[in-house]
Amino acid sequence: MKAKPYERQGRKGVTIHCPGCGIPHNCGQHTFNGDFEKPTLAPSLLQEFSTGEICHSFVRDGSIEFLSDTTKHALRGFHMLPDIKEQP
Numbered sequence: 001m002k003a004k005p006y007e008r009q010g011r012k013g014v015t016i017h018c019p020g021c022g023i024p025h026n027c028g029q030h031t032f033n034g035d036f037e038k039p040t041l042a043p044s045l046l047q048e049f050s051t052g053e054i055c056h057s058f059v060r061d062g063s064i065e066f067l068s069d070t071t072k073h074a075l076r077g078f079h080m081l082p083d084i085k086e087q088p
């Protein structure tokens with residue numbers, strides 16, 4: 001699967017593994033198409049790090065598109081989401 005459910009402090013969402021950052025991103029306030037093999041999330045996924053760096057992407061149909069304002073890593077454009085283990 002390319003997304004897995006998570007629940008923290010009563011909030012539910014999905015987690016994807018970001019191939020740019022090399023870490024999972026939790027998507028809590030997003031609409032999710034319910035497909036853990038080909039996840040689509042809306043709106044865009046914006047991760048801000050304490051360093052001020054940004055990872056900004058769209059997740060659609062199991063792929064992730066990195067936007068040009070991403071500063072956390074050098075990946076741009078479309079990449080396949082890697083498989084993510086159901087249990088951490």
Ligand SMILES: [Zn+2]
Nearest residue numbers: 018020021055
């Ligand atoms: Zn990322």
